Each structure stands twice: as C-alpha cells, then as structure tokens.
Amino acid sequence: MRITLVAGARPNFIKIAPIIAEINRVKALGSDINYRLVHTGQHYDDAMSGQFFRDLEIPLPDVNLNCGGGSQAEQTAQILIAFEKELIENPADLVLVVGDVTSTMACSITAKKLNTKVAHVEAGIRSGDMKMPEEINRIVTDSISDYFFTTSQLAGKNLLQIGKSQQQIFFVGNVMIDTLLKFKSKFKAPQVYNQHKLTHREYLVLTLHRPSNVDEADALRRQLDFICEQAYNFPIVFPIHPRTQQQLDLTFLPKNLIITSPLGYLEFNYLIQNSLGVLTDSGGITEETSIMNIPCITLRENTERPETIEFGTNVLVGKDSEKLKYYMQKMLSNQWKQSQGIELWDGKTSERIIKVITNTFIS
Known part of the structure; x- marks a missing residue:
C-alpha cells in the first residue's frame, strides 16, 4: 500500500510526526505499507518549519513543492498545480491530509480530481465562523474526503449532518496529543x-x-x-x-x-x-x-x-x-478550573489511525 502524507504548516508537522512513526513501526513488523512525505512549502522558512522537523524527528520530506508566499488564492493555485504533478509522477492508494490549512484543502481537491482516495485527520471540527480561512478549508476537505478520523464525538455528528456515513467516520482521538506526550x-x-x-x-x-x-x-x-x-x-x-x-x-x-x-x-x-x-x-x-x-x-x-x-x-x-x-x-490569582481529561486524547491516536488504514486497504 502506498500513502502520500501531506504537510505544509507547523500544525501539520505536529500531527504528521506520530503517524510517520506508527507507519514505520508496523512496516518493521511486516505490514505492506509505504509512505511518501510531501511538504507543500506553505510555511517555508526555517523558523516556521525546519526546526519542527528536527524537534519532532520527522524525516526530510521526499519532495518540497515550494509553494510558499502569495495570497490565499495564489498559494492554493500553486499547490493545486504542483501537487497534481507530484501525484501523477508518484501515484498513491491513499492521500492523507491533516488539519485545516490551505495545503489540506488544495491537496484533497487535487487527489480527488485524480480519483485517489482521501483520508482527513482531524475531520469534522467546526467553528461556525466563515470569516476564518480554516473553516472554509475544513468544509471543502470534508465535503470530498472518503475517510474521516475525528478528535471528538461532536465532530462525527457534524459529518453525519452533511451526509457522510457512519462507516466512513472513525473516532480515534487527537493525534497532536500523541506528539505532546511522546516529547514531553x-x-x-x-x-x-x-x-x-x-x-x-x-x-x-x-x-x-x-x-x-x-x-x-x-x-x-x-x-x-x-x-x-x-x-x-x-x-x-x-x-x-x-x-x-x-x-x-x-x-x-x-x-x-x-x-x-x-x-x-x-x-x-x-x-x-x-x-x-x-x-x-x-x-x-x-x-x-x-x-x-x-x-x-x-x-x-x-x-x-x-x-x-x-x-x-x-x-x-x-x-x-x-x-x-x-x-x-x-x-x-490561581483560581482556575482543572482539566478533566478528554476522551481518547491518550497518546494512542496514530495507532488507531494506521490500524483502520491497514484493515481497510491491506487485509
């Protein structure tokens, strides 16, 4: 199985790191799974991306599309064009996008245009604020994706309300917390x-x-x-x-x-x-x-x-x-509420994601 992983901005790197680690783990155990890491270049300076790769022990990307700078529309257009070429030259069984940045939306559109399955990690979350570029990215990405990995029960309900089936939705928890707990x-x-x-x-x-x-x-x-x-x-x-x-x-x-x-x-x-x-x-x-x-x-x-x-x-x-x-x-004055713990935010989200993917595509 061939997975293309997409990362473009700082939040993406935090989410993609434990997924890469889990793919490497199950591959070492004999699973037929390979990945190609595509960095769109949305955050393109060392302070905004390079240090995160080093801190989170992410391997150098297989390709950097160098789509940094410009307006929202210009950046989206750059990514659409560059990622289309990348995916044609390196076909995948699944494109996995994370979060809600411009890269997430643009690469999901490109993948679907090329009839490639798309999985969205952190799917279904909504602010209700259409002035946020991220909200538009979420809505577009969720409207065309095939598999949805959610951080909460509410996110799953949001996806059901737009016509997605329960069979497409997987409540797995928050992959960012995998990274937090691993590197704490x-x-x-x-x-x-x-x-x-x-x-x-x-x-x-x-x-x-x-x-x-x-x-x-x-x-x-x-x-x-x-x-x-x-x-x-x-x-x-x-x-x-x-x-x-x-x-x-x-x-x-x-x-x-x-x-x-x-x-x-x-x-x-x-x-x-x-x-x-x-x-x-x-x-x-x-x-x-x-x-x-x-x-x-x-x-x-x-x-x-x-x-x-x-x-x-x-x-x-x-x-x-x-x-x-x-x-x-x-x-x-130290008069603050205490965290009560959040369901499935336990450091094992990437394991659940890769288990779903391998069961779906390999078994």
Missing part, C-alpha cells in the same frame, strides 16, 4: 527563559496570528497594551508570528512584554508547561494547554474545539475587555 520529557528551556530569568509559574505566554486580531495595527496595539496592563508586573512572553510582526511597531512596547522569535516545538512547549497561563488565538494551543492543565484564555469569539472548554482549561473571551480582565484576574 524532551521539552527544553528556550534562550528567552534564561535570558530574562523567568521562573516556574511566574510569567504568562501570549500568541496572536489570526487576521481578526493582528491585521489592524492600532487595534493590535490597544489589545497588547490592555493585556500587559492587566498582567500588572507579570512578564508576558510573546513569540511573534511573522504575520503579526509586520503589523506591530516594536518600539515603545510595554515593559513587561517580552518579544521573541518563533520557537521550536520543544522550546515553545517548555515555555507553556512552566507558565502561569496562556493567552492565544490558536486552536491547537488550547488542546495542548488542556492536556498540560495550564490555564488558557482564547482571544476569539468562537472555537472549533469546544471540548477544550467543556473538559479542558480553555475559556473564550473574544473582544470583550471586561471578560478578558475577569479571567486574567482569575489566572493571576
């Missing part, structure tokens, strides 16, 4: 931790990258000023996304805001694990904080991961400054 013992302090003499539970972590939060420079600056003010003297470490950095004047920033470059997986999660709490607009980080039992405030109006609110450590505040102030006070 290897987390390491980033330079910024020692440079600023940070100490356990005595600082906050902030990430912002979504257009609704960072594309308007004045609004971004007001939000940063407000967050820093509410944190009092607590340092706030802000690994800055390239998109965010383009909008932010780095002069005259609040004294307790520590700007740093994007961090590798092991360094970033060390920072999270030892923090008092996290403020973010990233969905993936809310999953990791829930498993690490770290308080998390999501600076969005909605989430495609409601289980992190119901069972995890996440809360939504949107753009409500009073709500943000309230939850920051709870965070700073």
Whole structure:
C-alpha cells in the first residue's frame, strides 16, 4: 500500500510526526505499507518549519513543492498545480491530509480530481465562523474526503449532518496529543527563559496570528497594551508570528512584554508547561494547554474545539475587555478550573489511525 502524507504548516508537522512513526513501526513488523512525505512549502522558512522537523524527528520530506508566499488564492493555485504533478509522477492508494490549512484543502481537491482516495485527520471540527480561512478549508476537505478520523464525538455528528456515513467516520482521538506526550520529557528551556530569568509559574505566554486580531495595527496595539496592563508586573512572553510582526511597531512596547522569535516545538512547549497561563488565538494551543492543565484564555469569539472548554482549561473571551480582565484576574490569582481529561486524547491516536488504514486497504 502506498500513502502520500501531506504537510505544509507547523500544525501539520505536529500531527504528521506520530503517524510517520506508527507507519514505520508496523512496516518493521511486516505490514505492506509505504509512505511518501510531501511538504507543500506553505510555511517555508526555517523558523516556521525546519526546526519542527528536527524537534519532532520527522524525516526530510521526499519532495518540497515550494509553494510558499502569495495570497490565499495564489498559494492554493500553486499547490493545486504542483501537487497534481507530484501525484501523477508518484501515484498513491491513499492521500492523507491533516488539519485545516490551505495545503489540506488544495491537496484533497487535487487527489480527488485524480480519483485517489482521501483520508482527513482531524475531520469534522467546526467553528461556525466563515470569516476564518480554516473553516472554509475544513468544509471543502470534508465535503470530498472518503475517510474521516475525528478528535471528538461532536465532530462525527457534524459529518453525519452533511451526509457522510457512519462507516466512513472513525473516532480515534487527537493525534497532536500523541506528539505532546511522546516529547514531553524532551521539552527544553528556550534562550528567552534564561535570558530574562523567568521562573516556574511566574510569567504568562501570549500568541496572536489570526487576521481578526493582528491585521489592524492600532487595534493590535490597544489589545497588547490592555493585556500587559492587566498582567500588572507579570512578564508576558510573546513569540511573534511573522504575520503579526509586520503589523506591530516594536518600539515603545510595554515593559513587561517580552518579544521573541518563533520557537521550536520543544522550546515553545517548555515555555507553556512552566507558565502561569496562556493567552492565544490558536486552536491547537488550547488542546495542548488542556492536556498540560495550564490555564488558557482564547482571544476569539468562537472555537472549533469546544471540548477544550467543556473538559479542558480553555475559556473564550473574544473582544470583550471586561471578560478578558475577569479571567486574567482569575489566572493571576490561581483560581482556575482543572482539566478533566478528554476522551481518547491518550497518546494512542496514530495507532488507531494506521490500524483502520491497514484493515481497510491491506487485509
């Protein structure tokens, strides 16, 4: 059996790493399964992708399509063209896509146009917000995929509502947590931790990258000023996304805001694990904080991961400054809810995925 694995951006690498490890494990035991790793190049600089390959022990991709840069439409078009050529030259029995980035959608379209089966890992999640590019990517990918690996029971219900059959849907858990649990013992302090003499539970972590939060420079600056003010003297470490950095004047920033470059997986999660709490607009980080039992405030109006609110450590505040102030006070005073554990987020998701694939295609 030949599988083409697609990765294009940082969240993809975290999800693809344990799947590669499991394929290698079952292949060593005699299973007739081979993979080809395609990097679309959506995140194309070393800070945004190369370090993740090293941290997560992912082998070098068989090919890099070099489809970085440009608008959403330009990038989609580049990937469609390049991946079509790749798949014609290297046919597969199954194309496996993960997550909800542009690469996920574009490669699933290309595969289906070439009559190749598509499996979507992290299928069925929905925010209900059509202003999010990721929501469009999810809807398109799920509309044409053949097999769906879900992180929650709710995701499966979402797929049933759009006409998918129960036989196509496999509730397997969250593959990101496989990676988190596997590499937890290897987390390491980033330079910024020692440079600023940070100490356990005595600082906050902030990430912002979504257009609704960072594309308007004045609004971004007001939000940063407000967050820093509410944190009092607590340092706030802000690994800055390239998109965010383009909008932010780095002069005259609040004294307790520590700007740093994007961090590798092991360094970033060390920072999270030892923090008092996290403020973010990233969905993936809310999953990791829930498993690490770290308080998390999501600076969005909605989430495609409601289980992190119901069972995890996440809360939504949107753009409500009073709500943000309230939850920051709870965070700073150690009055936060405890994670209750989330079903099948146990480090064994990749095993369940490959078992389904081998049973479907090989047995």
